[in-house]
Amino acid sequence: MFEKDILKNKVVLITGGGTGLGKSMAMRFAELGASLVIASRKKEVISKTTSQIREVGAEALGLQCDVRDMDQVNTMVSDTLNQFEKIDILINNAAGNFISPTEMLSTGGFKAVVDIVLMGTFNCTLAVGKEMIKQKKGNILNIVTTYAWTGSGYVVPSASAKAGVLAMTRSLAVEWAKYNIRTNAIAPGPFITDGAWKRLAPPGLNMKKKLKNRIPLKRFGEHLELANLATYLISEQSGYINGEVVTIDGGEWLKGAGQFNDLEKIPKSLWKTMQALRKRSKNN
Secondary structure, eight states: OOOTTTTTTOEEEEETTTSHHHHHHHHHHHHTTOEEEEEESOHHHHHHHHHHHHHTTOOEEEEEOOTTOHHHHHHHHHHHHHHHSOOOEEEEOOOOOOOOOGGGOOHHHHHHHHIIIIIHHHHHHHHHHHHHHHHTOEEEEEEOOTHHHHOOTTOHHHHHHHHHHHHHHHHHHHHTGGGTEEEEEEEEOOBOOHHHHHHHSOTTSOHHHHHHHHSTTSSOBOHHHHHHHHHHHHSGGGTTOOSOEEEESTTHHHHSSOTTGGGGGSOHHHHHHHHHHHHHHHHO
């Protein structure tokens, strides 16, 4: 699909790059010649992913970073520049999400998601963007969701935060174009990842089958499909695309807006059980 060196000499920084779709993108970029910086809060995840990247012959730097903390973000950028002397591409992929009726949310729960998704994206964009402005070139790709523009029940913190990231994407596409910085977004539909399914699929409700039936193509996305789309958007082949959000969801949002609206069928007793499990997991 692509020339094998389409990303040669490109330095790509991916937040949330150690697992799930972030890792899949990182591995694909590595195969196509990029040097990778993998940022995550978890040391063991960073170590495993960077080792796998090096096995395919690519350079990789793993950095522990909480994107909510601006000091850590600045250190991440500084360490990247010390290693590679530039940052060509930023992928804002770090995210947090869980399902809950809004009336059962605490302000802390809302803030936890918004701080990672919206503030974290801003922190990384600001720190890396300043370097891209100095370089007079750069490429920023934000991972959002389809409910960033439709909204969705039961994920109000995430929907609010992702809507903010989408607005940021489009705003900076205009403001920073004069610095030769392109800013785009991808809105994935359902892609199976271990972490997300544990947080977002209530037990005993056969959510995978129900979600699949919502999708006109009647299947979930393949990680490689998203990774290839991301490759195109960060490559020179898409040099005239700026301020765009590309949906990759098999047509799901066109069939019915709001991925999680069907959760209204969950009984209140089950919501309380899931809330208790989430608190127990957080404390462990």
